[in-house]
Amino acid sequence: MSAIYNFCAGPAMLPQAVMKKAQQELLDWNGLGVSVMEVSHRGKEFIALAEQSEADLRELMNIPDNYHVLFMHGGGRGQFSAIVNNFLGDNGRALYLLSGQWSSSAFTEAQKLAGEAQIDSLNIVEKHNGLNAVVIPDLHKFDADYRYVHYCPNETVDGIEIFDELDSPWPVIADLSSTIMSREIDVSRYGLIYAGAQKNIGPSGLSIVIVRDDMLKLPTLTQSSIMDYRVAVEFDSMFNTPPTFAWYLAAEVFAWLKSIGGVASIAEINKQKAQMLYACIDANPFYKNGVVAANRSKMNVTFQLSDESLDGEFLKQAQAAGLLALKGHRIVGGMRASLYNAMPLEGVVALVSFMNDFAAKHSK
Numbered sequence: 183m184s185a186i187y188n189f190c191a192g193p194a195m196l197p198q199a200v201m202k203k204a205q206q207e208l209l210d211w212n213g214l215g216v217s218v219m220e221v222s223h224r225g226k227e228f229i230a231l232a233e234q235s236e237a238d239l240r241e242l243m244n245i246p247d248n249y250h251v252l253f254m255h256g257g258g259r260g261q262f263s264a265i266v267n268n269f270l271g272d273n274g275r276a277l278y279l280l281s282g283q284w285s286s287s288a289f290t291e292a293q294k295l296a297g298e299a300q301i302d303s304l305n306i307v308e309k310h311n312g313l314n315a316v317v318i319p320d321l322h323k324f325d326a327d328y329r330y331v332h333y334c335p336n337e338t339v340d341g342i343e344i345f346d347e348l349d350s351p352w353p354v355i356a357d358l359s360s361t362i363m364s365r366e367i368d369v370s371r372y373g374l375i376y377a378g379a380q381k382n383i384g385p386s387g388l389s390i391v392i393v394r395d396d397m398l399k400l401p402t403l404t405q406s407s408i409m410d411y412r413v414a415v416e417f418d419s420m421f422n423t424p425p426t427f428a429w430y431l432a433a434e435v436f437a438w439l440k441s442i443g444g445v446a447s448i449a450e451i452n453k454q455k456a457q458m459l460y461a462c463i464d465a466n467p468f469y470k471n472g473v474v475a476a477n478r479s480k481m482n483v484t485f486q487l488s489d490e491s492l493d494g495e496f497l498k499q500a501q502a503a504g505l506l507a508l509k510g511h512r513i514v515g516g517m518r519a520s521l522y523n524a525m526p527l528e529g530v531v532a533l534v535s536f537m538n539d540f541a542a543k544h545s546k
């Protein structure tokens with residue numbers, strides 16, 4: 183079988199080396215004669231895994247000591263609710279910056295839980311010469327007292343990424359679901375970072391939360407204990423049974439990333455991958471991308487064929503060539519190639535070669 187490259191936006195491909203190791207030790211983990219799925223999360227072997235994974239993530243992201251690292255249930259959307267319940271109390275207000283589908287979904291959930299009076303929003307995407315561009319006003323000039331400002335540095339559906347860290351007078355909460363560990367960030371600039379695991383970390387269901395200690399002093403609402411950050415901190419993310427198999431795979435992904443040189447190394451490869459694909463799109467009038475260069479996502483490259491009627495044929499031939507899941511999100515249409523950490527450079531080389539051939543055959 184020739185190589186298969188999976189460009190799915192999520193759940194996304196995982197590193198081959200991790201999948202092989204998981205397969206090897208599926209029935210006999212750590213010499214215990216049973217799977218990691220079948221042991222107590224309170225046993226010393228799993229506790230060791232949990233501690234190592236946290237230490238590895240702290241090292242990979244350079245997380246300061248005054249931050250807690252939590253392994254929680256409920257994916258990215260679980261955190262849309264948790265942040266409201268944990269930080270807004272009865273009358274706290276928050277600002278949501280809107281740059282695409284996911285930041286809008288987070289905003290809608292916050293309004294549903296806290297009510298419209300407590301949740302403000304600000305659209306930060308403008309059209310520049312027909313292309314989407316992110317423009318963030320000076321937040322220091324706002325006459326408002328927010329408990330936090332929420333934004334989504336990488337819009338997975340729209341292919342829009344914000345590379346500069348936010349300059350904000352209020353604590354910043356960032357949904358890093360589709361860009362965590364893809365490039366270096368300064369964690370100390372955030373009040374809370376969260377990420378559903380299924381893009382750059384591991385299987386779906388798990389979410390990672392990195393929260394600054396002082397955020398936990400904000401007034402909370404009465405809420406379910408499993409979404410309460412204070413409870414998660416107190417019980418080391420084990421108030422109830424954590425998603426242990428997902429946690430195990432996340433731990434293996436962290437170890438893999440460390441073994442290949444960490445976030446700085448993968449960021450360099452990610453840059454090359456994205457450059458190569460955008461160069462192909464820009465060189466062929468047959469393809470187009472609707473985002474200004476400064477906000478083009480390195481993780482989720484969206485593009486359209488100039489002749490939409492060829493979409494079906496493009497996807498069919500791509501699949502036959504081993505290039506999977508290139509169909510764009512149903513809301514925006516077109517194509518999307520997700521180039522998360524696990525996607526090797528060769529995958530993008532294969533995709534670009536296919537796209538050049540396809541364009542040559544179908545250009546008039």
Ligand SMILES: *Cc1c(COP(=O)(O)O)cnc(C)c1O
Nearest residue numbers: 257258259260284338359360378
């Ligand atoms: C995938 C994704 C989510 C949703 O994650 P779920 O685990 O499905 O809830 C939220 N935000 C962003 C930016 C995403 O890419």
